[in-house]
Amino acid sequence: xxxxxxxPLHITMKRKKTTxxxxxxxxxxxxxxxxxxxxxxxxxxxxxxxAMILVLLICILIVIIxxxxxxxxxxxxxxxSFLGKEKYYFIPLSSLLAISLSGNYYQFKTYSKEIKRICxxxxxxxxxxxxxxxxxxxxxxxxxxxxxxxxxx
Amino acid sequence: xxxxxxxxxxxxxxxxxxxxxxFIINTKILSKKYKLYSLRDDLTIGVMGKLIDPYSEEYLFLxxxxxxxxxxxxxxxxxxxxxxxxxxxxxxxxxxAKIQRILNKIHSxxxxxxxxxxxEGYYCAIRDIVNKDMKLAFYVFSILGFSIKFFEKSxxxxxxxxxxxxxSVLPIAA
Numbered sequence: 480x481x482x483x484x485x486x487p488l489h490i491t492m493k494r495k496k497t498t499x500x501x502x503x504x505x506x507x508x509x510x511x512x513x514x515x516x517x518x519x520x521x522x523x524x525x526x527x528x529x530a531m532i533l534v535l536l537i538c539i540l541i542v543i544i545x546x547x548x549x550x551x552x553x554x555x556x557x558x559x560s561f562l563g564k565e566k567y568y569f570i571p572l573s574s575l576l577a578i579s580l581s582g583n584y585y586q587f588k589t590y591s592k593e594i595k596r597i598c599x600x601x602x603x604x605x606x607x608x609x610x611x612x613x614x615x616x617x618x619x620x621x622x623x624x625x626x627x628x629x630x631x632x
Numbered sequence: 633x634x635x636x637x638x639x640x641x642x643x644x645x646x647x648x649x650x651x652x653x654x655f656i657i658n659t660k661i662l663s664k665k666y667k668l669y670s671l672r673d674d675l676t677i678g679v680m681g682k683l684i685d686p687y688s689e690e691y692l693f694l695x696x697x698x699x700x701x702x703x704x705x706x707x708x709x710x711x712x713x714x715x716x717x718x719x720x721x722x723x724x725x726x727x728x729a730k731i732q733r734i735l736n737k738i739h740s741x742x743x744x745x746x747x748x749x750x751x752e753g754y755y756c757a758i759r760d761i762v763n764k765d766m767k768l769a770f771y772v773f774s775i776l777g778f779s780i781k782f783f784e785k786s787x788x789x790x791x792x793x794x795x796x797x798x799x800s801v802l803p804i805a806a
Binding site for chain 2: 512515516519520559562563564565567568571572574575578579581582583585586589590592593596600603604607612613614615616617618620621
């Protein structure tokens, strides 16, 4: 068996496939659309928790600045005594546990529903094809192909 | 104790955000995609069972549009792709005429009930995309449009506008 390094250079070069994509002309509108997509996803799909915490901290800062200076020590002492309690850690940890359990259950339900549907489909297909009730489809319509077509357009 | 509690809060918030994204938001997107997959499977099984003509206009319209709707949810929800698709559907005269033709066929019971069911399911999915996933975009665009219109007007125009609004609202309130 010949290794690629043993072969002459022009043969090895021929074997390499040219996978360079055609160059696309992008303009400022493409850039804006991309930025809009990313910002929208940031706002809509939950990557924004860090920003929410930041907003909360800013709100706390504004409250501290705007609060009457005489009553500020009472407020800060109250917050600090609440945060410094021995059993405070129970609140965030239990809420995290509840969120993760409910999330896991939701995911389990969704996946099991889809698996059941796929099993039913498979059963229907196998028995239908064996009985001759179903025939093979000639044209295949795939979402992946569609996406490639859209991208090329 | 205070420092430990603060560290715990910070760590819990970080883990919580990851958990919410991975387990809840991601699964929500997947469940929407699964609905579209089930519609496509129903349609294909209908074609395999010779209930639907694979070269008919309504079948080709549905299968192509379901594929595009799946693409909207692929990887991440893309607002630009979704808007492009919905605008093409609503404003494209050829596409609109095609939808009207298919709707007429459905109303006159010319098509198979399977196709009718898939058509209904497909439009429910599109309604979900418009009402839930694009709601934020509609709010942002309406606020932007309103603010642009508002800043374009001069002070006198704004006063007149307020008067007009009050004139139209007060009789109703009375």
